[in-house]
Amino acid sequence: MGRNSYLASGWLPPDPPTGHGEHDYVFYLYALADAPELGAHLDRGAVLDALRAIPVLAVGVLVAAYSRNVAPSPNPAAAPFVGG
Template identity: 55%
Template structure:
């Protein structure tokens, strides 16, 4: 996929980014006084690199995500994952999960269907590639760090979503019913081939987006 793009293209598009202001969390116009949900992961810290196993450079599994602080009057939850730094007019949608049970909870690793994983039956919406699945992070080489926004929303109702709802359908439901929200950022970066790696340096996670 994008890993085959020349690094020169990534460098040329370095300043072309959708922007963090354009993700659902920041464009929804959340009402004043709306509650805050704590969203975390056992696999990565906030604003830290996603392990390769959750990206296109590894197994491409969806990462584990957990949350606390869901309001007691919530009826359902929605998760939206977007790439705030995609070189596109709008953030690239990597995953949508709807009809999640209300209350504190979690999605286990590989809970969302992906190319080689069936998932665990979560009601999944369409990503930007029109697939009802987890789209593994796959930033262009040389484009820099990409920020992946894991956005969780608590709703005061359980809307009837279509079989594989897209971003617009979910956004309309959130605008009408969102009670509380939470945000977790994971990063990913794919260096271009011109970067020399010090073979004596310790090997660690690659920053990605």
């Protein structure tokens, strides 16, 4: 597991400031030809360097919007798609 923005190992979920409006979060999924050699406590740059050394077969991108103190859509499937 790599380092998060608090420089500690572990997952940090999306966490926009309360009342700050909508924030976009971008998640990438890579299908690789082989497993990368990764050590412990890597930062983002080291992970990207390791990925550059391996053929990438496919890439998926998810862009999600999130804000605090906003009522959720009663039907998530009816929420507008924002992406490219």
